[in-house]
Amino acid sequence: MSAKSISTNQPSSERKKLVWWPALAILIAIASGLAWFKFKPNTPSTNKLAMDAFEPTVENKKPAPGPAPSGMVWIPGGEFSMGCADPTADLCGGTETMFDARPIHRVYVDGFWMDDHEVTNAEYAAFVDATGYITIAEQTPKAEDFPGAPPENLVAGAVIFTPTPEPVPLNNHFQWWRYEHGANWRHPDGPKSSIEGRENFPAVHIAYEDALAYCQWAGKRLPTEAEWEFAARGGKSGNMYTWGSEFKPDGKHQANTFQGVFPVTDAAEDGFAGIAPIKQFPANPYGLYDVTGNVWEWCSDWYRYDYFETLAKSGKVTRNPQGPETPFDPVEPSERKRIHRGGSFLCVDQYCSRYIVGSRGKGEHSTGTNHVGFRCVK
Numbered sequence: 001m002s003a004k005s006i007s008t009n010q011p012s013s014e015r016k017k018l019v020w021w022p023a024l025a026i027l028i029a030i031a032s033g034l035a036w037f038k039f040k041p042n043t044p045s046t047n048k049l050a051m052d053a054f055e056p057t058v059e060n061k062k063p064a065p066g067p068a069p070s071g072m073v074w075i076p077g078g079e080f081s082m083g084c085a086d087p088t089a090d091l092c093g094g095t096e097t098m099f100d101a102r103p104i105h106r107v108y109v110d111g112f113w114m115d116d117h118e119v120t121n122a123e124y125a126a127f128v129d130a131t132g133y134i135t136i137a138e139q140t141p142k143a144e145d146f147p148g149a150p151p152e153n154l155v156a157g158a159v160i161f162t163p164t165p166e167p168v169p170l171n172n173h174f175q176w177w178r179y180e181h182g183a184n185w186r187h188p189d190g191p192k193s194s195i196e197g198r199e200n201f202p203a204v205h206i207a208y209e210d211a212l213a214y215c216q217w218a219g220k221r222l223p224t225e226a227e228w229e230f231a232a233r234g235g236k237s238g239n240m241y242t243w244g245s246e247f248k249p250d251g252k253h254q255a256n257t258f259q260g261v262f263p264v265t266d267a268a269e270d271g272f273a274g275i276a277p278i279k280q281f282p283a284n285p286y287g288l289y290d291v292t293g294n295v296w297e298w299c300s301d302w303y304r305y306d307y308f309e310t311l312a313k314s315g316k317v318t319r320n321p322q323g324p325e326t327p328f329d330p331v332e333p334s335e336r337k338r339i340h341r342g343g344s345f346l347c348v349d350q351y352c353s354r355y356i357v358g359s360r361g362k363g364e365h366s367t368g369t370n371h372v373g374f375r376c377v378k
């Protein structure tokens with residue numbers, strides 16, 4: 001059984017949870033929901049401040065330090081307004097952005113190179129061929145790491161989105177995630193599936209350390225959350241989406257998200273039911289593809305729900321923030337989560353609108369799923 005971030009549509013607990021029996025997991029999910037309500041802050045004054053807090057982005061003038069490395073684009077860095085200004089907090093995002101992305105605060109980042117696309121299966125395969133690296137989803141969970149788990153559940157696998165046969169209340173994501181033995185980046189939809197013909201799709205079922213290992217091999221690193229958002233905004237300020245403030249300008253979809261009735265039918269109005277190959281939609285002003293939608297992207301920061309608030313309170317422009325020292329998610333206090341950004345092919349306004357550029361996602365660091373990938377910077 002899978003995991004349980006109540007606040008996003010991706011499961012985010014570690015594999016320990018995945019091998020627990022469903023009933024216990026559901027109880028935990030309900031308890032987490034209660035914890036969430038307890039922690040959900042009442043912040044009308046912050047909201048009021050945040051509503052008009054966007055100030056112009058000031059890009060660094062310094063040109064790129066040299067010719068672009070293959071597949072990368074120069075992000076000039078500079079000072080910008082980070083976060084979301086949406087007025088209400090909702091349990092699952094819904095049509096609103098959660099309080100953890102507020103208030104809008106001022107951040108500076110240095111310039112850097114960024115992959116113009118999410119790391120593909122072909123690229124991940126080149127890394128694995130060269131190094132023999134084995135991802136977490138391919139490793140059999142050790143009994144000592146999963147006390148109490150039935151031995152028959154200690155098998156390698158990963159978490160896969162599974163549509164429900166009929167509409168369901170959107171309060172328990174265990175209804176549409178399942179743990180499947182033998183699923184991993186080579187077998188994204190389960191042991192019988194493969195990446196043949198999917199060379200140009202983003203690599204998925206990649207845990208944080210699997211992403212990190214790739215970046216290190218490539219002489220790169222993961223972006224910080226601030227770098228990611230600066231890059232995603234493309235030099236603009238205050239936009240709701242990476243392309244502007246209208247979700248479908250001229251009626252055209254700008255990213256691979258979810259249409260239809262979640263989680264039953266993906267109507268694929270954007271051209272794709274489920275995951276898509278890279279570069280199917282226009283790039284943002286910096287030349288980055290699929291910053292929004294398709295798969296979530298790992299950032300290097302730990303997740304803390306109140307990190308933006310802490311930075312804002314300092315009253316200063318924070319320079320090159322690296323995230324909090326330690327993770328904390330009140331919904332799942334015992335999980336160690338890193339930041340996810342950009343939303344995925346499962347994001348839908350009915351449930352999780354984290355394709356909004358200033359909004360945040362999070363995931364337990366050792367858990368990858370079939371809608372989480374990454375890109376690197378240097």
Ligand SMILES: [Ca+2]
Pocket residue numbers: 256257258259268269270271272273274345
């Ligand atoms: Ca889609």
Ligand SMILES: [Cu+2]
Pocket residue numbers: 008009343344346347348352353354355
């Ligand atoms: Cu989402």
